[in-house]
Amino acid sequence: MPKTLKKIAVLTSGGDSPGMNAAIRSVVRTCAYHSIDCIGVYRGYEGLIEGDFKEMNARSVRGIINKGGTILKSARSKEFRTKEGRQKAYDSLVKANVDGLVVIGGDGSFTGALIFNQEFGFPVMGIPGTIDNDIVGTTHTLGFDTALNTVVDAIDKIRDTASSHNRLFFVEVMGRDVGHIALNAGIAGGAEEILIPEENLGLERLVESLNRSRKSGKSSSIVIVAEGDKIGKNIFQLKDYVDENMEGYDVRVSVLGHMQRGGAPSCFDRVLASRMGVKAVESLLEGKTNFMVGLLNSKMELTPLDNAIKGKTKINLELLRVSDIMST
Amino acid sequence: MPKTLKKIAVLTSGGDSPGMNAAIRSVVRTCAYHSIDCIGVYRGYEGLIEGDFKEMNARSVRGIINKGGTILKSARSKEFRTKEGRQKAYDSLVKANVDGLVVIGGDGSFTGALIFNQEFGFPVMGIPGTIDNDIVGTTHTLGFDTALNTVVDAIDKIRDTASSHNRLFFVEVMGRDVGHIALNAGIAGGAEEILIPEENLGLERLVESLNRSRKSGKSSSIVIVAEGDKIGKNIFQLKDYVDENMEGYDVRVSVLGHMQRGGAPSCFDRVLASRMGVKAVESLLEGKTNFMVGLLNSKMELTPLDNAIKGKTKINLELLRVSDIMST
Amino acid sequence: MPKTLKKIAVLTSGGDSPGMNAAIRSVVRTCAYHSIDCIGVYRGYEGLIEGDFKEMNARSVRGIINKGGTILKSARSKEFRTKEGRQKAYDSLVKANVDGLVVIGGDGSFTGALIFNQEFGFPVMGIPGTIDNDIVGTTHTLGFDTALNTVVDAIDKIRDTASSHNRLFFVEVMGRDVGHIALNAGIAGGAEEILIPEENLGLERLVESLNRSRKSGKSSSIVIVAEGDKIGKNIFQLKDYVDENMEGYDVRVSVLGHMQRGGAPSCFDRVLASRMGVKAVESLLEGKTNFMVGLLNSKMELTPLDNAIKGKTKINLELLRVSDIMST
Amino acid sequence: MPKTLKKIAVLTSGGDSPGMNAAIRSVVRTCAYHSIDCIGVYRGYEGLIEGDFKEMNARSVRGIINKGGTILKSARSKEFRTKEGRQKAYDSLVKANVDGLVVIGGDGSFTGALIFNQEFGFPVMGIPGTIDNDIVGTTHTLGFDTALNTVVDAIDKIRDTASSHNRLFFVEVMGRDVGHIALNAGIAGGAEEILIPEENLGLERLVESLNRSRKSGKSSSIVIVAEGDKIGKNIFQLKDYVDENMEGYDVRVSVLGHMQRGGAPSCFDRVLASRMGVKAVESLLEGKTNFMVGLLNSKMELTPLDNAIKGKTKINLELLRVSDIMST
Structure with a gap:
């Protein structure tokens, strides 16, 4: 595990959700704040494999906090499911001198990140971006x-x-x-x-x-x-x-x-995205890997990726009851 | 045709559209302004047949200008398509001392109004309420x-x-x-x-x-x-x-x-509804019947109902061309 | 303290906030669900003093979950700050056979409720309704x-x-x-x-x-x-x-x-209001008094009113830091 | 006056209004449709003087139709009020081989355009962009x-x-x-x-x-x-x-x-902007100059700039009366 990171890459993967852009912005600006380089990866793991990268600084992410979708675009990658694909992705990252990766996406994307880390020891950190709110380790996913x-x-x-x-x-x-x-x-x-x-x-x-x-x-x-x-x-x-x-x-x-x-993210999602981006980058800088950042008891907390990808969050039974009472 | 009207009824008929409530409000308040009584008819021609009426004054329509849907509800009436149904409707109106009717709806509703007038000589005035904007005699229907x-x-x-x-x-x-x-x-x-x-x-x-x-x-x-x-x-x-x-x-x-x-009507639709309500009531008060009020060249104008129900408004060819150019 | 409540009153007090109507609806429907009577009090403590009450059932609160403001209206009451005023309020409640009170408002309103309970032993329960989010005992106030x-x-x-x-x-x-x-x-x-x-x-x-x-x-x-x-x-x-x-x-x-x-409450505030109303009524039914319901760690929790009115919630220092980093 | 234009410039001037970006997009795409070059001028007449230009094609204006403000930015220019300033602006345009100018703005901007044409014979066309709706020659200005x-x-x-x-x-x-x-x-x-x-x-x-x-x-x-x-x-x-x-x-x-x-333009303003951009460019291509495009009787019409800048549109007296009746 690298003591000090010098360049972090960020990608969005899986179904897009409102707040992904705000999270990208936060990752980029937190890197700038810590004088770390940052690159954006286009089209998720596809772009990682192809080396479809773009240097990003504080200005690159101006004016995107209120935009739906993801400026880095998203895609599902079959190739990344193969060892060969992941090897190419690793090579791209090494070639670009990247030494940490932030993955914004759902549990499928986190599974990929985890395998990638296990194979290459590459530091990864997850940000839960999906409207479904089904990921263990956070009371709210980005976009919900x-x-x-x-x-x-x-x-x-x-x-x-x-x-x-x-x-x-x-x-x-x-x-x-x-x-x-x-x-x-x-x-x-x-x-x-x-x-x-x-x-x-x-x-x-x-x-x-x-x-x-x-x-x-x-x-x-x-x-x-x-x-x-x-x-x-x-x-x-x-x-x-x-x-x-x-x-x-x-x-x-x-x-x-x-x-x-789609749509402009709510205040809640923009603030959440901003907090998650800071936490993700600073956790990588602290030498951590294989975690997902999440909101638990109103605080930013880390959950091991292998916990985050196990099962789905349960429905709140209190809400079921409230629903019954309200439709009296 | 009655020289002076004393009580006007208003109903909404056919598919609902945003702005219908604003039009009801305008009809009611214009009646109040001219010291005319006003009743609301529930569920369109169905309520007319059944005498499902409610006295309305300026206060009854408070707080509805920004509400979607129609507080008078709407329905399609098979019975009003029969002579017997229309006779019942006429009897209900006469019994309630109503001597003028404002119909907010689309061309089907206007056809009913026209037949009703032809059979009973009852003064009717139409307000075009439909999101489809397909009615001849107005550049904009309510809700479009x-x-x-x-x-x-x-x-x-x-x-x-x-x-x-x-x-x-x-x-x-x-x-x-x-x-x-x-x-x-x-x-x-x-x-x-x-x-x-x-x-x-x-x-x-x-x-x-x-x-x-x-x-x-x-x-x-x-x-x-x-x-x-x-x-x-x-x-x-x-x-x-x-x-x-x-x-x-x-x-x-x-x-x-x-x-x-659905949804709160836009400023445009609220203003249009307010203007149409005034014009509809005042036209009835002037002894006119069998017209639809409409927006033509930015002014409130009357179109005979039998013109309004003939055919649909044509597509604007200029817009087709603009669309082609924009998708260059 | 009464073992079993039979009639609960609800009022809104202080500055209005989006979600108050959703909370009123929830209080009323929870009463209906438990076959308890419910009355609404107009204009906060003013209406309590004057006995300005209205019987409410599940139908009375139809169509208000998405409305801003408060259908019960709100006011600040000087008279309720006097012993005489509170005596009148107590008499009104007793006369109407009310045996429990839900107060939707901010800390000023809660202070009044607490004194009222201390003087007359009348069961009271608070729901935090204010856009300022400054009340201890809940991470989110209604309307924030x-x-x-x-x-x-x-x-x-x-x-x-x-x-x-x-x-x-x-x-x-x-x-x-x-x-x-x-x-x-x-x-x-x-x-x-x-x-x-x-x-x-x-x-x-x-x-x-x-x-x-x-x-x-x-x-x-x-x-x-x-x-x-x-x-x-x-x-x-x-x-x-x-x-x-x-x-x-x-x-x-x-x-x-x-x-x-103003404005239609967000999904978050509507759900929160629904949960809080259920919790407030059911806590009263369980014989509890002098609490405020709140959202803590994603759950409905009770906080003693005298804690809720002490001081203001602190600013989240993490957010201050995030703000600094984002404006890099 | 040039028989055939080869390159058109577009600028926004004065207070910004929603729909300006949609109008820029339309000007640029109409140029592309007619195989004419197009450049955007930054910061209104200031940028014209400084030659702050950018080549624009159909792709440059992708994704802006729903954005408030103006991507070309706007400014008020003191220098353009002087003969020297306008001479510099003319030189900039000639140097860049521009032979037609579309000005999106209010009456102040049109006055500048008219003087510019009178001094240098340079073809100009106005698009009324202001939320105030105070310009003669159009029932609706962009953004109103x-x-x-x-x-x-x-x-x-x-x-x-x-x-x-x-x-x-x-x-x-x-x-x-x-x-x-x-x-x-x-x-x-x-x-x-x-x-x-x-x-x-x-x-x-x-x-x-x-x-x-x-x-x-x-x-x-x-x-x-x-x-x-x-x-x-x-x-x-x-x-x-x-x-x-x-x-x-x-x-x-x-x-x-x-x-x-601010804010995303309404459907009305986006369609209006799209129509106005087409009309402005095609009018220039037809050899016309010193006109403003406008919406009159639902059609795109030209009004001489010197009419457009004379006086303000009158208030609609019918609306005043409607307002009186509604507040009965």
């Missing part, structure tokens, strides 16, 4: 808060039209394995039901619940459905089921889609 | 401007993720018969192509154009597709075609859906 | 997150014009005693300097720092100033000082003002 | 629509807190000579009174009107004040007057300030 606001804003709009027409809306939000977005945005959007991968409500109970809600005088309803919900039907099949089994509702479907990944 | 901003905001977000990943996005926007939303939002969103019902680009030319755009160095592209586009394929078939016929693009689809109907 | 997003959005807009004209902007944000808004929004807005009540940068060092920033190539700068900043000059005097002591800058001032208190 | 939405959003937020506390707010908006922003945003924000430069309501009548509004049951009020309102007092003096002459109101002041100039 922004995505929630985007989803809630969309639900508010759909509510306008739903309640003007006495309609039932199924609204699909992101979350293939975890229901964090669905659960939080569902509560905030005042959803009548929330279907998540962690819990199988069952179709009969869903219909029962909707009937109960209608009897209580609600003329319109919104059901939030996570992509990976456990009922095991896609959202259009859900609609068909309800169409057949409930009368009097005009059922509509809305799939929010990729819009959820 | 707000919907455009909603769509453009979504495209901006999708662009963030598209350009981070070198992706091609097909984004479907509302507009079954007309491409106004697609064309305006497409230009404003910097779309590479815009597919509208009025024009058949053809699949080969679409692929050609996308290839050209990519050769010019664009690594991501957004194609806006109106629901009723002429290529005659739905947006998922479009994706499949491009997947098969173009290499190297990661193609995604996003259907913006009902979100486009 | 929303206010931050509002401020950052304004800074983004000011940045557009600042950088088009090479201008220096002083932007004043709320925070008379604490710099939480200034510090977080300043980091997120990419501010060059942040002046807060907790720290006295000094005018000379401010000018030095701005000069340094300009030499590094920045042609425009934004300085965030908390209302109560320690330099002890108001923002217009700051401008005058810089006008006199720096050349070449076109200095402008923007005071964001009350806009910061 | 966006600024209105920004102002209305701020009023909505202030309304939340005003109505929670029964407060009277004076909100100052931009408009030194004209009340277009105040009048439109006032109507859309549901303001109780609107004070504009074109009309002197008088302090007594203002107080009368506010008293009337309160008697009608309104517990909070918002008065929109244009910077240059005719009452001749600044907004803080207005507050003092009302404080002294009305009882029971808690009066607050909010000055919206420079925030109004």
Whole structure:
């Protein structure tokens, strides 16, 4: 492990999320603050393999803190999954005199970083960037808060039209394995039901619940459905089921889609990104490697990468209960 | 035709659009200003038939100018399409001493109003409320401007993720018969192509154009597709075609859906709604009937309802040309 | 202390903040869930004294989760500071058979609640609602997150014009005693300097720092100033000082003002409000009194009211450091 | 006048406004479409004098359509007001082989362009970019629509807190000579009174009107004040007057300030900018000079620059009346 780093590389990998640019900016400026060189790597591990690098200084990252997406672009790399690919990446880094790497991405990206370190002893540090909030070791991943606001804003709009027409809306939000977005945005959007991968409500109970809600005088309803919900039907099949089994509702479907990944990051995500970038660079400078920076109990903390990639964060059971009570 | 009206009813009908509440407010307050009574009719023609009315005064409409949807709710009424239904509606109005009716809605709603007037001589006035902007006699329908901003905001977000990943996005926007939303939002969103019902680009030319755009160095592209586009394929078939016929693009689809109907109305729509409400009530008070109020050459003008319901407004050819030039 | 409560009252007091309506909704629905009656008190302690109450059920709070301000209105009450005033308030509550009170407000409101309990043994529970985030016992007060997003959005807009004209902007944000808004929004807005009540940068060092920033190539700068900043000059005097002591800058001032208190609450604040309302009601039902609910380590926790009103939360020193590094 | 232009320069001048970047993009892409070279001039006429130019092609303007401010920056130039300054500017243009100039700005900028043409016969074309909407020859200047939405959003937020506390707010908006922003945003924000430069309501009548509004049951009020309102007092003096002459109101002041100039342009402004850029370049290519492009009756039209700089557009009297009726 190098005593003193002289040049750090930063890349974004996997699905993009709002706040990635703010994190890149923070990594670059923290390097500048410590008089360390910094390079940006384009297109994640692909660019690492190809040596697609760019020197970055404090000015290079001016005006990006409020931009969605990632100026370094992101990609999934098949080649990096091979030993040969990783060897090329290592060679590129050595050739460019880089001696530390910050990876902004999700658990797939961290797995790659960990293997890379194990093979070449190259110092790596992870920053959790994904809207799904499914990574162990941080209460919030970068982009989660922004995505929630985007989803809630969309639900508010759909509510306008739903309640003007006495309609039932199924609204699909992101979350293939975890229901964090669905659960939080569902509560905030005042959803009548929330279907998540962690819990199988069952179709009969869903219909029962909707009937109960209608009897209580609600003329319109919104059901939030996570992509990976456990009922095991896609959202259009859900609609068909309800169409057949409930009368009097005009059922509509809305799939929010990729819009959820974009947009100017919220204040929360910009501050989080700024803190994470500082912590990641300074941890590398302290000689640490194979950690992910995260927010735990309001503080920046390190979690070993091999813990971060094990499993997904659990749904907060208190929130499930709050959701039930609110849809009384 | 009554010389002096004493009580005016207002209803919203058809698909809701942002600005309908602002128009209701304006109708109610203009009545108050002229010391005329005003009642709100719930659920469009359905409520007219059932006599589902509510007395409204200046205070009833406080705090609604910035709310999406319609506090009077909207519905489509089969019964109003029958002579019997319309007779009931007439009876309800007479019983409530109403002697004038303002209908906020689209061309279907206006057709109903016109027949109603022809059968019973009841004074009616239309306010064009629909996000589609497809009604002859006004350069802007209520809600069009707000919907455009909603769509453009979504495209901006999708662009963030598209350009981070070198992706091609097909984004479907509302507009079954007309491409106004697609064309305006497409230009404003910097779309590479815009597919509208009025024009058949053809699949080969679409692929050609996308290839050209990519050769010019664009690594991501957004194609806006109106629901009723002429290529005659739905947006998922479009994706499949491009997947098969173009290499190297990661193609995604996003259907913006009902979100486009909701949200706080823009300043433009609130001012337009306020003007239209005044004009509608004052025109009724002047003894006019069977007109729609509209914005023409920046002024409030009346168009006979039977003109307003004939055909759809044409696409602005200048905008088509601007779109072509911008995607150079 | 009553074993079983039968009727709970809820009021909002002090400066309003986004999320108060979501908290009212949660209190009301949690009461409904537990089959407890609930009444809303208008205009804070004023309404408590006057018995200005309204029965509330699950339907009364429909459609308010996304509304800024407070439907119960808020006020400051001089009379409640007197023994006589509090006696009247107690009589009103007893007369209405209320046996528990939820107070949504800041530390002044909590002090009142605590005295009220000490005098009459009336069960009270606090929910921290203020944008200032200055209350001990919770990492986030209701409305803080929303206010931050509002401020950052304004800074983004000011940045557009600042950088088009090479201008220096002083932007004043709320925070008379604490710099939480200034510090977080300043980091997120990419501010060059942040002046807060907790720290006295000094005018000379401010000018030095701005000069340094300009030499590094920045042609425009934004300085965030908390209302109560320690330099002890108001923002217009700051401008005058810089006008006199720096050349070449076109200095402008923007005071964001009350806009910061309004707007639809963020997802974060809506979820927080929902959780806090549940916790407040259920804590009262468990026989607890004189606590404030708060968010600590991501969980709902109770803090004795007399702790909550002692002092203000400290500024996060890590954030100060991050701010320094980011403005490198 | 040159028969065929080969190279066009574009600059932004005066106060910046949202949509300027979209207009630059349109000018550059229209040049590319017609195979004409295009250069951007930095800092308005200052950069013209100094020859601070940059070659621009379709790629240079990628990703700017949704950005506020101006990437070319803007400035006011004293030197361009002298014959010597304009001579230098002409020399710079000739040296760079530029044979046409598009000026995006307000009437001051157009006056400069007109004198420049008169002295050197250099072809110039104006695009009206200012949020004030005060230029003859177009119903909408670039940025006006966006600024209105920004102002209305701020009023909505202030309304939340005003109505929670029964407060009277004076909100100052931009408009030194004209009340277009105040009048439109006032109507859309549901303001109780609107004070504009074109009309002197008088302090007594203002107080009368506010008293009337309160008697009608309104517990909070918002008065929109244009910077240059005719009452001749600044907004803080207005507050003092009302404080002294009305009882029971808690009066607050909010000055919206420079925030109004920034932000992502609305769909309307982006489309308008795109159309104006095409029209400006193609008019130059047709050999025209000394015109401003504008939106008249929904079409792109040319107005001689010397008309455009004569006087300010009049306030729409219909809107004044609508405002009166709405605040019934």
